[in-house]
Amino acid sequence: MDKTIALIYGDGASPEIVTQAVRVLDAVAAKYGHTFAYTRAYMGGEAIDKFGDPLPQSQLDICLASDSVLLGAVGGPKWEGLPGEKRPEKGLLRLRAGMGLYANNRPARIWPQLAAASPLKDSIVQKGIDFIVVRELIGGVYFGEHKTFEKDGERAALDTMPYSEHEIRRIGRIGFETAMQRRKKLTCVDKANVLETSRLWRAVLADLAGEYPEVEYNVMFVDNAAMQICKDPAQFDVIVTENMFGDILSDEASEITGSIGMVPSSSLGDGTRGLYEPIHGSAPDIAGQDIVNPIACILSAAMMLRYSFGMAAEADAIEHAVGAALDAGLRTADIYAGAPGTQKIGCAAMGSAILARL
Ligand code: IPM
Numbered sequence: 001m002d003k004t005i006a007l008i009y010g011d012g013a014s015p016e017i018v019t020q021a022v023r024v025l026d027a028v029a030a031k032y033g034h035t036f037a038y039t040r041a042y043m044g045g046e047a048i049d050k051f052g053d054p055l056p057q058s059q060l061d062i063c064l065a066s067d068s069v070l071l072g073a074v075g076g077p078k079w080e081g082l083p084g085e086k087r088p089e090k091g092l093l094r095l096r097a098g099m100g101l102y103a104n105n106r107p108a109r110i111w112p113q114l115a116a117a118s119p120l121k122d123s124i125v126q127k128g129i130d131f132i133v134v135r136e137l138i139g140g141v142y143f144g145e146h147k148t149f150e151k152d153g154e155r156a157a158l159d160t161m162p163y164s165e166h167e168i169r170r171i172g173r174i175g176f177e178t179a180m181q182r183r184k185k186l187t188c189v190d191k192a193n194v195l196e197t198s199r200l201w202r203a204v205l206a207d208l209a210g211e212y213p214e215v216e217y218n219v220m221f222v223d224n225a226a227m228q229i230c231k232d233p234a235q236f237d238v239i240v241t242e243n244m245f246g247d248i249l250s251d252e253a254s255e256i257t258g259s260i261g262m263v264p265s266s267s268l269g270d271g272t273r274g275l276y277e278p279i280h281g282s283a284p285d286i287a288g289q290d291i292v293n294p295i296a297c298i299l300s301a302a303m304m305l306r307y308s309f310g311m312a313a314e315a316d317a318i319e320h321a322v323g324a325a326l327d328a329g330l331r332t333a334d335i336y337a338g339a340p341g342t343q344k345i346g347c348a349a350m351g352s353a354i355l356a357r358l
């Protein structure tokens with residue numbers, strides 16, 4: 001197959017991980033007889049530096065003209081003083097919205113090789129951690145009204161959290177469909193004891209539940225969910241939730257699996273064109289030192305092959321190669337705990353180790 005992939009190298013340590021993911025993609029293309037043509041798009045801090053805008057239309061157009069987009073991460077202290085509209089993160093939000101990517105899939109699963117890196121007790125880890133956070137990505141408070149103003153002689157600010165029924169229904173359906181392909185359990189996480197939007201989520205999800213009688217469906221308040229994720233993560237199969245709750249819970253979910261440096265994500269809309277990115281940030285503090293973990297980005301590339309290109313065998317091959325590198329005891333700093341038989345290596349060396357095992 002011939003595919004075009006837009007690459008967003010991103011900020012901080014991000015170019016280092018995208019570089020490794022591209023090496024892996026090239027090796028897969030060679031092995032399976034595909035051609036991947038890359039176009040470069042700029043977004044985030046690098047786009048601010050180049051164009052004075054975190055996502056110029058020209059760069060969004062490059063993404064829309066490609067078969068899929070691979071991204072590292074954006075942001076950093078250099079751009080922190082900028083107003084909200086000009087920040088690197090705004091570029092990411094505009095990219096997600098501009099591509100219509102409402103469904104963000106963030107898998108939290110523990111690699112057996114890394115069980116010791118989980119901050120949870122063995123007795124909890126042993127029960128298994130394997131769930132997916134299906135996060136609504138282009139609605140809610142991230143896309144509501146934002147403003148700072150003066151009120152009664154002092155500064156005030158406001159962010160609104162709007163959701164319409166159709167936005168909830170389409171992500172709810174993804175939640176049920178995802179559960180159908182797995183252990184058939186879906187948990188809607190919300191704050192329905194306080195928020196109107198959550199009560200609408202519950203109403204719409206309850207309707208959908210009728211269409212999926214095989215799915216064991218339940219609801220949970222977000223504060224309780226945050227607690228349950230560290231107390232008994234084995235109870236979860238698929239969590240479906242609104243944008244900000246999903247942002248917060250997916251960091252927690254990734255950390256209990258050992259390292260946020262291991263967790264990829266896919267963002268999809270109605271078509272097959274997606275955006276694939278690690279869930280971690282740009283790690284500016286370790287940029288340029290060749291110590292960042294490239295695995296989340298490499299696994300994001302695998303998700304792209306699986307979900308956007310229908311290349312399941314190729315995606316499996318990458319995931320197996322990652323597992324084999326971990327089996328060999330190879331660890332980047334974030335997943336290195338000094339266990340016997342393990343060795344700390346850098347970002348490029350981890351890329352090479354995975355390549356060698358493809
Ligand atoms: C994420 C990130 C982003 C988000 C930031 C960088 C805007 O935290 O992808 O989880 O909040 O969605």
Ligand code: MG
Binds near residue numbers: 247251279
């Ligand atoms: Mg986040």
